[in-house]
Amino acid sequence: MHASGQTLNGSEIFFECLRRENVEYIFGYPGGSLLKVYETLYDIEDIQHILVRHEQGATHMAEGYARATGKPGVVLVTSGPGATNTVTGIANAYMDSSPIVVFTGQVPSSLIGNDAFQEADIMGITRPITKHNFLVKDVRELAITIRKAFFLATNGRPGPVLVDMPKDILNASCLFHWPETVEIRGFKPTVKCHITQVQKAAQKIAQAKRPLLYIGGGVISAEASEELRALAIQQNIPVTMTLQGLGAFPGNHPLSMGMLGMHGTYWANQAVNACDLLIAVGARFDDRVTGKTATFATQAYKIHNDVDPTNVDKNVKVELPVVGDAKHFLASLIEEMPETAVDRSSWLIQINKWREKCPLTYKNDDNKLRTEFVIDEVSKQTRGNAVVVTDVGQHQMWTSQFYTFINPRSIITSGGLGTMGYGLPAAIGASFGVTDRPIVLFCGDGGLMMNIQELVTAVFSKVPVKIFLINNSFLGMVRQWQELFHKEKYSFTDLGDSNPDFVKVAEAFGCKALKAETPDEAKKAITEALAWNEGPVLVDFRVVKKDMVFPMVPAGGSISEMLFERLNPKTMV
Amino acid sequence: MKHIISVLVENKFGSLNRVAAMFSARGFNLESISIGETEDTEISRMTIVTRGEDQIISQVLKQLNRLVDTIKVTDLTRQPHVERELLLMTLKLNKTVQHEIFELINVFKGKVVDIKQKSITIEVIGSPDKINTTIDIFKPYGIKELARSGAVAIHRGE
Ligand SMILES: Cc1ncc(C[n+]2csc(CCOP(=O)(O)OP(=O)(O)O)c2C)c(N)n1
Ligand SMILES: [Mg+2]
Numbered sequence: 001m002h003a004s005g006q007t008l009n010g011s012e013i014f015f016e017c018l019r020r021e022n023v024e025y026i027f028g029y030p031g032g033s034l035l036k037v038y039e040t041l042y043d044i045e046d047i048q049h050i051l052v053r054h055e056q057g058a059t060h061m062a063e064g065y066a067r068a069t070g071k072p073g074v075v076l077v078t079s080g081p082g083a084t085n086t087v088t089g090i091a092n093a094y095m096d097s098s099p100i101v102v103f104t105g106q107v108p109s110s111l112i113g114n115d116a117f118q119e120a121d122i123m124g125i126t127r128p129i130t131k132h133n134f135l136v137k138d139v140r141e142l143a144i145t146i147r148k149a150f151f152l153a154t155n156g157r158p159g160p161v162l163v164d165m166p167k168d169i170l171n172a173s174c175l176f177h178w179p180e181t182v183e184i185r186g187f188k189p190t191v192k193c194h195i196t197q198v199q200k201a202a203q204k205i206a207q208a209k210r211p212l213l214y215i216g217g218g219v220i221s222a223e224a225s226e227e228l229r230a231l232a233i234q235q236n237i238p239v240t241m242t243l244q245g246l247g248a249f250p251g252n253h254p255l256s257m258g259m260l261g262m263h264g265t266y267w268a269n270q271a272v273n274a275c276d277l278l279i280a281v282g283a284r285f286d287d288r289v290t291g292k293t294a295t296f297a298t299q300a301y302k303i304h305n306d307v308d309p310t311n312v313d314k315n316v317k318v319e320l321p322v323v324g325d326a327k328h329f330l331a332s333l334i335e336e337m338p339e340t341a342v343d344r345s346s347w348l349i350q351i352n353k354w355r356e357k358c359p360l361t362y363k364n365d366d367n368k369l370r371t372e373f374v375i376d377e378v379s380k381q382t383r384g385n386a387v388v389v390t391d392v393g394q395h396q397m398w399t400s401q402f403y404t405f406i407n408p409r410s411i412i413t414s415g416g417l418g419t420m421g422y423g424l425p426a427a428i429g430a431s432f433g434v435t436d437r438p439i440v441l442f443c444g445d446g447g448l449m450m451n452i453q454e455l456v457t458a459v460f461s462k463v464p465v466k467i468f469l470i471n472n473s474f475l476g477m478v479r480q481w482q483e484l485f486h487k488e489k490y491s492f493t494d495l496g497d498s499n500p501d502f503v504k505v506a507e508a509f510g511c512k513a514l515k516a517e518t519p520d521e522a523k524k525a526i527t528e529a530l531a532w533n534e535g536p537v538l539v540d541f542r543v544v545k546k547d548m549v550f551p552m553v554p555a556g557g558s559i560s561e562m563l564f565e566r567l568n569p570k571t572m573v
Numbered sequence: 574m575k576h577i578i579s580v581l582v583e584n585k586f587g588s589l590n591r592v593a594a595m596f597s598a599r600g601f602n603l604e605s606i607s608i609g610e611t612e613d614t615e616i617s618r619m620t621i622v623t624r625g626e627d628q629i630i631s632q633v634l635k636q637l638n639r640l641v642d643t644i645k646v647t648d649l650t651r652q653p654h655v656e657r658e659l660l661l662m663t664l665k666l667n668k669t670v671q672h673e674i675f676e677l678i679n680v681f682k683g684k685v686v687d688i689k690q691k692s693i694t695i696e697v698i699g700s701p702d703k704i705n706t707t708i709d710i711f712k713p714y715g716i717k718e719l720a721r722s723g724a725v726a727i728h729r730g731e
Contacts, residue, residue, distance in 0.1 A: 127591060128598045132641040135586065152641060186583060186644045310635040313628060 004178050010139045010170035011040040014103070017146040018047055020178055023074050025050055025065060025432050027058035031078020032118060033105025033167045050432065050461060053453035055082050057425040059089020060451070062100040064429030067412045068387055068439075070223065072099040072153050073429060079105045080118030083164075084125065088419055090160045091129040095416025096244060097221065099158035101149050102130075106166040109137065123164055131159030139172040144179050151182045156189025157308040158221055189307060193324030193332060200320055201279070201303050202336035208277035208301075210347045211237045214260065214289075217244030217415070218282015218306060219326045225249070225408040227330035228281070235337060236344045238351055240268040242283050243415045247405035252384065257351065258360075261289040262553045263397040267354035269559040272297050274350070280304045282326040285315040286416070295558040305329040358551065358564065360401050364519070371395055371470050371543050373519055375402040377526055378440060378468065386440040386466075387412065387430050391423030391447035394476035397549045399442050409434075421450025424467065428454055431463040438466060438530060445471040445499055455509040458536040466529045467511075467538040469502055472545050480548045484563070496545070506538040515540045575604075576630050577656055577726050580619040580637055581645040584610060588642045592619060595640060601625065601633050605723030616644065620725045622701070653729040659722040660697045660704045661686070665715035674714055681707050692717060 002008055002016050014037060018026070026049045030038045041049055052058040055077045062073025077086055083104040093100045107116040123135050132152050134145045142165070149161040205211055219228055225248050232239050232255050239249040240257040249256050260268040272278065278300040283289070285304075290296040293316050302318035304311075305326060312321040322329055362372035375398055378386070384406040390396040390413040405411055412430055414422040427441035448469055458465055473496040482490050506513035512532060516522040522541055529537045551562040582588040589608055596603040604622040611618045623633060630648070637646045649656075664674060666688070678685065678695055681703070687694035697707050701724050708719065 123587065124590070127587070127594055184641060187641050308639070310632065310639050312635075314632060317628070 002176060004176055006176050007173055008176040009036070009173045010142055010165070011036045013139070013142050013174075013176055014146070014165070014170065015040060015044055015047065016176060017143050017178070018074065021146070021150045022071075023047055026074045026076050027052055027061040027065075027429065028076030029055050029058060029078065029082060031082050031105060033079040033107060034076065034170070036167070036170045037076070037105070049076075050457060052425070053456050054451065055085035056089050056421065057451050057454040057457065059086045059093065059100065059102065060419075060422050060425035061429030061432075061454075061457075062102075063089065063093045063096075063098045064389060064412055064426030065433040066098050066100055066429075067426070068409055068430035069433035070221070070409065071433070072101055072150055075100060075102040077102070077104055078118070079107055079122075080120045083122040084120050087125060087129070088417075090126055090162065092414055092417045092419045092422060093160040094129045094131070096414065097158050097217065098160065099153040100160045101153050102160060102162045104162060104164050105170070106135070106164045108168040109166040110168070112166065122162065126162050129160070130162050131157075133162040133164065135164045136166065136169050139169050140174045142169060143177060144182075147179050147182050148184060151184070152187060156187070156191075157218075190309070190323045191307070191325045191328060193305065193322050193329045195332065197320065197322040198329065198332045199336050201322060202333055204277055204301055204303060204320065205235060205237070205279070205333070206338055206342065209342070209344070210275045211235075211277040211279060211344075212271050212275040212300070213237050213239040213249075214242075214272070214278055214280045214283055215239055215245040215248045216242045216281065216283025219245060219248040219330075220282075220408045222282060222307070222326035223408070224282075224327035224330050227327055227334065231330055231334050231337070234334070235341045236348070237279070238271060238348065240264070240271065242286070242289055243400055243411070243413060245283065246400060247408045247410035250406045251404040252406060259400045261559060262291070262555075263400065263549055263551070264559070265355075265360060265401070266358035266551050266562055267351055269553070269562060270354045271351055273299070273560040275300045278302045280306075280318070281329065282306060284311040287315070290316060291553045291557050291559040295560070362402075367518060369516065369518055369522055369541060369543050370547060371398045371472070371541075372402050374468065374470065374522055374526070374541050374543065375399055375442065377523055379403045381526055381530055382438055382440065384410075386410070386438045387434050389413065389423050389427035389430055389439065389441045391441075391443040392418045392420045392477075393444040393447060394472070394480060394547070394549050395442045395444050395470035397477075401549075420444070420447040423447055424451050424458075425454045427465045427467070428458045428461075428463055431465050432461075439464070440466045440468060442468050442470055444476060445469060445473060445495055445502070446475045448502070452505070455506065455511055455536065459510040462535045464533040465536045467506075467536060468526075468529070469538055469540050470543055471499070471502065471540050472543050472547070473499060474545055476547075477549075479546070483548065485554070502538065502540045511535065512537040513540065514538070515542065517542045574626070574630075574650075575622065575624050576633075576648055576650045577654070577724060578621045578623065578634065578637070579647045579649050579726055579728075580621060580643055581611070582608075582617050582619055583642040583644065584615050584617045585642060588617065589619070591640050591642055592621070592637065595636055596623075599632070599636060601629065605721075607723040607725050609725070620723070622724050647728075649726050649728065654726050655729055656700055656724050656726040657698055658701045658704045658724045660707060660719065661694065662697070662708070662711065662719040663692050663694045663717040664711060665717055666691055666693045670714055677710060681710075683707070
């Protein structure tokens with residue numbers, strides 16, 4: 001460790017700052033603008049550099065790490081193509097509010113704007129997809145800029161921050177000074193909720209006959225699950241969660257209603273429609289949740305707590321906005337609540353009736369292998385204790401339905417952007433951060449190919465990721481929409497003739513690989529994979545090709561009107 | 574409804590771009606935007622004129638606040654404020670109407686900033702409404718070119 005007051009060059013300052021931010025891992029890839037940085041890195045032992053095989057992989061790994069641990073993920077890439085390759089990952093982290101800090105090399109200051117070799121205006125490119133970004137113009141500004149970047153990424157609503165570092169800055173020297181505190185005039189997030197708003201919320205809860213907690217990822221990033229549990233149980237309030245909110249409340253608790261929205265449970269969506277009080281915490285009324293907003297929770301008085309005021313009244317107008325941190329909101333709410341809860345048994349009975357009417361089920365009497373079975377079986381064998389990562393598609397929605405999430409930070413998935421290719425690198429990132437729980441990835445045969453190169457990273461680092469490939473030989477989710485809404489024109493979604501033999505692919509990468517074609521084989525393969533911890537393992541589950549995820553709310557429809565069957569789509573109310 | 578919003582921003586590379594880009598990314602109306610240093614050289618003041626219903630304007634204000642480079646966002650619309658715009662305009666000049674033009678310049682308290690054989694350039698300062706009227710009135714005389722600064726505004730002092 002270098003002390004403040006020493007003369008250091010930019011690259012040394014860079015690592016010194018990361019050290020002081022307690023960075024354990026950097027997900028990176030070298031290049032011309034970063035030669036000095038990598039020269040310095042050569043002798044550094046207390047920060048692990050993970051060499052990815054594509055910079056997009058680095059950003060997703062950083063995000064996976066961040067979501068699994070709550071700590072910011074760090075990315076280091078070179079200028080130009082290295083920087084532009086991070087764009088999808090940054091946009092993903094922005095949409096899902098994940099704290100990552102991306103460091104990009106840049107051409108020397110004197111060449112910026114000249115279309116220099118490997119120059120890209122990454123500041124301009126990433127402005128709309130970062131919480132903030134910085135171009136360092138003077139080596140003396142480097143330390144404070146890095147400090148600010150971490151501060152911004154992790155405070156208020158978390159998000160990605162990018163720091164662009166020209167080559168000359170990394171070579172130049174100055175006296176190193178570590179700023180103990182940061183002050184950013186334009187960034188003062190409201191953390192503490194206004195007490196009168198909280199009191200009003202408490203009053204409404206005390207009076208409500210049919211309240212419903214609608215929980216988003218904000219509760220997980222605010223580490224507020226305990227408070228949520230206490231409030232829901234003490235006040236007898238059923239809980240429904242968004243995709244990112246799953247695990248905030250234990251899925252095996254009778255008050256848990258699973259996910260709401262497009263592929264949510266029938267009973268959760270019915271409850272949204274019937275509730276007289278909707279308490280949204282750390283959720284943003286996303287269109288995949290609300291369906292047609294005009295018919296969303298129309299009977300309810302709506303309370304909305306969010307740390308980002310722009311989320312309030314954006315999609316759905318609410319009666320009581322409470323800006324502030326979810327943990328603070330829930331904790332102060334508990335204090336304001338009367339000790340004894342209202343009797344809400346008739347509301348809970350009603351919900352159970354809906355649950356019994358249309359439970360989540362799947363066909364399992366024909367000895368065919370289905371995704372739902374695989375997920376259900378993994379859920380049982382891991383007892384809901386795994387960190388579950390998904391890619392994007394049908395398997396992702398089935399994961400939300402059939403894996404029982406018990407703990408927060410158990411689902412890592414691309415929700416806002418819906419980025420195929422996210423899963424594998426995110427799972428690898430998560431497995432660096434969490435070593436005492438199994439890391440399980442459910443990934444489609446389409447999505448796996450989008451960042452398959454990162455299998456090398458997993459093999460080389462020997463991370464024990466369980467890659468459960470849900471191989472239906474189709475871009476399943478798109479195929480589903482084609483079948484339901486596009487005249488069964490299966491335009492470019494059949495991968496059957498072009499998919500590689502994934503077992504061979506994995507083995508070529510040096511990864512252990514298994515295959516399962518029946519429920520029995522699947523069960524055994526899952527057990528074997530979960531027991532294997534010397535490196536990654538891939539299981540190629542050959543599932544039925546044309547299954548569809550139900551129930552489903554057609555895009556733009558009311559969430560109370562769900563589709564349950566494939567042909568003659570009929571609705572149930 | 575029209576709103577006039579005053580924004581204090583860090584006087585930094587990219588600040589204007591962040592604000593303008595946010596408007597276009599979110600599909601907000603942006604009628605005019607002007608920016609200049611304030612008494613504190615590290616801070617610039619932006620004056621933004623936009624239109625929208627209350628809910629949209631409330632999003633505009635929140636989104637502006639959310640930008641890290643913005644320090645203070647004030648909707649001046651319903652507060653006592655002064656709003657001014659500068660108009661520079663070059664008109665065709667010919668003997669027959671010369672007299673009328675000079676009279677009108679007086680009426681609008683304009684100034685002649687340049688005069689050539691066949692053209693005259695004038696400046697007029699006033700509220701955007703007054704600038705609109707000025708342009709309408711001068712149109713029949715043949716406007717060769719014009720430039721408007723966009724509104725700048727400030728709170729009225731106590
Ligand atoms: C990068 C990217 N490209 C395209 C899409 C559109 N898309 C959404 S789901 C999907 C199909 C995914 O297929 P697969 O990975 O096999 O998963 P499955 O739905 O079959 O489980 C596609 C193409 C996307 N979400 N992301
Ligand atoms: Mg597939």
